[in-house]
Amino acid sequence: MREYKELYIGGSWVAPETERRIEVISPHSEQLVGRTPEATTEDVDRAVEAAWHAFDHGDWPNTAPEDRLAALRRFADAYNARQTELAELFSTEMGSPLWFSQVGQVGATSMALAEFLNIAESFPWEERRTGSFGGEVVVRREPVGVVGIITPWNVPHFVTMAKLVPALLAGCTVVLKPPPEAPLSALALAEIVAEAGLPEGVVSVVPAGREVGEHLVTHPGVDKIAFTGSTAAGRRIAALCGQDLRRVTLELGGKSAAMILDDADLDQTVQQLQMASLLNSGQACIAQTRILASRKRYDEVVDALAAMVGGLSVGDPMNVENYIGPMVAKRQQERVRDYIGIGTAEGARLVVGGSEMPAGLDTGWYVRPTVFADVDNDMRIAREEIFGPVLTVIPYDDEADAVRIANDSEYGLAGSVWTSDVEHGVDVARRVRTGTLGINQYLMDFTAPFGGFKASGIGREFGPEGIETYVEYKSIALPIG
Incomplete structure (x- = not known):
């Protein structure tokens, strides 16, 4: 069992104010596996x-950008040295299947960190422009100030790195x-911060629940909030930040549509959708959970998806052969099971899966991977974010109808188009109101901005745009002539 007795505050390990503790229960064994201060x-x-x-x-905001970059390179080296340990910790702590802990939890985090460091090498922290009246204007990008970062449980380090690294690079x-x-995993990250030797006070890590998070959001000493989580929580945070004109970035929910066009190679499409739709046991905001198939190929698509999903191995997340692990908590298991019941009650056809425990499992917060057919886009299972291994297959009449259905959602975070004509797929993607799309795949690219339209959020992460969100612009006009 891993146990921490101190919090990481101001660059030091310090005793918490109370004896309150967070007990970490394994989603697989339902046994205690760790404890930290709350x-x-x-x-x-x-x-x-x-x-x-x-x-x-302190010196950090005024440190030369290249020196901050050097400090973050030390951080990256320390992080990479612990990848194996961290992957196993994610699988133990929140039940992420080990294959995904290795690839999506730690591997993607390391890649995103490296890309930020590459971008920072040429980032324009200060530039000079010719002014309107013949003089010069110095345009500076200066740090926004103290940043409060609030992260979710599904991909903790990946989401943290999308905020922490650009904020630190900005000063x-x-x-x-x-x-x-x-x-x-959060306090393990604090250990890595300490090992990298970042200056005193630059990073603090305080695990806690929602009430403490709201205190951070409203704290007068905080200049910006960066949040990833549910749309409902995002609305609350946006309202609180709006009262004080506090800067805020929100990456929220999704209900992404995978549009399978008639000319798509179905075998390759379904093979790729296994990852795009069911990564992290479906506990991902970018999961392609609405599968749009034309009526002429509808039965073929349903059968292919059912065969793929029905063949997935479910069980102990520490076994790399298991593709699907448990839900993070019993409440999440119950939530997903409730949605499976809602889908059946709404008249959708349960093709594979269901609300029973997977075969051979007596303990753990597991849900059988599930596919619903004959789904109307007005059904709750097609409109609400389930956050579990549940796919809905929705028929469309023609391409225009597919675009209409894809856009008929309060969300706009991700999406995909599957076709043998890539350029045509790009044309279709241009008509979908969502922040990121993939053609014949869905993978986030860390050189490009990531974020959502509509109720999927405000602001962007990754790429140069991910650093821009942590700066304020200052213009200094030089004497004319």
Whole structure:
């Protein structure tokens, strides 16, 4: 069992304000696997004070960008040295299948970190422009200030890195509030921060629940909030930040559509959808869970998806052969099972899966991978984010109808088009109102901005745009002539 007794505040391991503890229960065995302090509002106050002092009186904001980059390279080296350990920790802590912990939890995090460091090498922190009246204007990108980062439990380090690294590269100081479902990996990350030797006060890590997170959001010492989580929580955070005109970035929910055109290679499409739709046991905001198939190929698509999903191995996440692991918590298992019942009650046809425990499993928060056919886009299972291994197959009449269905959602985070004509697929993608799309695949590209339209969020992460969101612009006009 892994146990932490201290919080990481202001660059030091310190005793928490209370004896409150977060107990981490294995989603597979339902046994205790770890324990950490549970931060209070007083702990957050200490962390914000340390971050504010480091920003206003420390060297970090005024350190040369190349020196901040060098510090983050040390951080990257320390992170990469612990990849195997961290992958196993994710599978133990929140039940991510080991194959995904290796590839999607740790591998993708390392890749995203490396890409940010590459982008920072040529990022234009200061430039000069010819002014309107013949003089010059110096345009500076300066750090936004103290950043409060609030992350979810499904891909904790990946989501953290999308915020932490660009904030630090920009010269900001950070208070990270990870979720109570993933406190062990958060404090392991704090160990890596300490090993990298970042200056005192630049990073603090305070695992806690929603009330403490709201305290961080409304803290007068915080200049910006960066949040990933549910749309409902995002709306609350946006309202609170709006009261104080606090900067905010929100990466929220999704209900992404995979549009299978009639000329798609179905075998390759279904093979790729296994990853695109069911990564991390379906606990992913980018999961392609609405499968749009034309009526002329509808039965063929349903049968192919059912064969793929029905053949997936479900079980112990520490076994790399198992593609699907447990849900992160019992409440999440119950939520997904409830949606399976809702789909049946709405009249959708259950093709494979269901609400029973997978065969051979007596413990753990498991859900059978499930496919629904004969789904109308107005059904709840087609409109609401389930966050589990449940796919809905929706028929369309023609290509225009497919685009209409894809756009008929409050969300707009991700999507995909599957076709043998790539350029035509790009043309179709241009008509879909969503922040990212893939043609014959769905993978995030860390050189490009990621974020959502509509209720899927505000702002962008990754690419140069991911650094821009942590800066304020300052214009200095030089004398004319």
